[in-house]
Amino acid sequence: MRWSGLCLTLVLATAPAHADTVPAGPPLAAPIMAPCEADGCKREGPTKLRRTGAVFASVTTGLFVRGVGSYLIGEKRTAKRLALVSAFGLGAALGGGLPVGISGGYPPTLPLMPVLLVGAGALFTTWWADIGVAAGVSTLGNARTQAPWSIELATLYLSDPYRQAGLGRLGGRIELGRLDLGASYLLDAENELRTGEANVRVRIFGAAATGEVVSDGSRLILRAGLRGHEDDGDRVDTTTAELALIGRLDLHRLDRGLRGAFIEMSSGIGVERVSHFGDHDNSSILLGTFSWGVYLGNRGEVQLFYDHRRDSMVGGIAAGRAAGFVGSLGASLDWMFDPKWAAHLEVDVGNAWLTTVALRYRGGTR
């Protein structure tokens, strides 16, 4: 956590800001800027054939040669910067991963795991970002902050190897100054599975939750969480306490060709106490996520993400010979269809499939 925090802080502090960093901007009806024109980067777009080829190259060759998609559509500077960040990621992944791997997971090397995750995050998110540039989805919109307060009602469908379950979740949050307080309760249709969760987020850096469009959605947040989980079917009760650092970087800070896209990473640690028929097990959890996303107009965002934790309902992907070492993948869409209302759609794939459809009331917005 310490390392990932340092890395994110370093990136946030040193990356060139090509856009205004006003914390809040005009409301929905008046977008801050047409994404690309503001930086004077308007030019003839690539032909459809060239773009298709670039997307194909970025998906295939791009996994190993970062930036090839951007390069092929003429965004050479973007390609170069993506390659640089991925090189940093490769270095961090090797620096964090080699001691852990070579030692066979010797416990004193495990504090390097967050470095490995941040490195892997930089590697994968730059790959996804390159595909996004090649496909032309990186210039779609601007960031919008959360509403000052919100209430969310969600329905979830879980399909894991052992069961299918429909669940409901009610949650809410409110930002008070730099503090964001949130809580939620999850219940399945049979009342066999119950999860209550409370979170406190401290906004270290970034725009306040006004619900308005901002020119930069970059932020750094410290999250402390407490979760209680009861599963009558599995006959297990779990209590988890977590602390994590979450950073988002709007990629126009890296290169103007990446305007409208962002990456987000988090890392932290958790402790859990599990009750089995009167016996208790205590354990630790490594928290780590990374994602790449794009803003959709001024109304929302879409993200692809990786989550390293295995204690969620989703668990880790059955990744062949690497099963057990790999977490889950997911995609989410947040879409504000009315100034007061937004929808959240999410699919998570790991040991299970989890689909979430949520309706959110955005309180305190104009």
Next chain:
Amino acid sequence: MRALLFVTLLCSCTRPAEGRAEDELAVGKAEIASATVEVKDGLAAIRDLSDGLLDLWCGAPAIQLAFAVPDAGDWTIIARNSLSDSQLIIDGAPFDRTPDGPPTVATFRVALAAGNHTLRVAPPDADRIEPYRIVAMADIQTALPIVDDVFEMISAVPDARFVTAMGDITERGTIEEYELFDRQLTTLTIPFYTTLGNHELWGGADRFFGRFGRASFHFEFKGTAFTFADSGDAGIDPIVESWIDTWLVQAIDQPHIFLTHIPPIDPVGLRYGAFRSTRDARRLLARLAEGHVDLTLYGHIHTLIEFENAGIPAFVSGGGGAEPMRGDGIDRHFLILDLDGPTQTVTVVRVD
């Protein structure tokens, strides 16, 4: 594009061991014109069935099989991986093994009348409840060429009856590795019963099943129950879990040892050398605790850790010779288990 396809396939599959579990049910069954064999509970792999020859690899100290022959004839029955004092009992009549051959290869030459026969290969004391000693180990992998060192030390352990193993006997599951493993086993004077590990899956589980039998199986010996479970994909398939549920009920009043390759929960949680779903892991442990399991044995992490899970004593013992964890000072080792009813005394023996 292939990488994308691979990721898509991985994501679409939440039960990678389902087919494997179904395939296990075919273990121990064979049929030719002159004979039909079915090993009870799949506790032996049939390596060869031809006119006059039945060649078995035993997966338990005591196995029973139904053997039907349409015509009377002479049969050679080879029970590989059996205890040195094993007898063959056919329809209640005992037959002694031929005096030649390695201690774990019991050969019997018998004349069978036409009809259905019940055969049992077991030592005379298999059902006598009294203290005894076994050995446990896991994770041989790249040390396969030198594992005979370990086997020689195990063979020298006084009164040890058999070895239980928690998988990863090969590095890549190749046929050459399995053949080498077979040759190395000739240095071991007691049987070796194992589940598979994630490394066996590199080569396909059918190679394992064909040679060593089931990966998820259960047997009892001298009053103690042993359950081996396939966790090669870092999880237990629901089919295997249903078998485990049955075995837990069967052995609820007996001392019970549970063995699987990957620990459900890594004792150092944030390392994640464990099941891919913590919730499934907790679910399994709750079942084992409710089933009064007395000891759990795991491999996968190449070190030695003694801990408790769900109140059940547990060992991670990955000292078969695979690349060891560096820095912990623990190299090749195995465990000696002295079993006396519900009491298990575990002694660590270091090879290097």
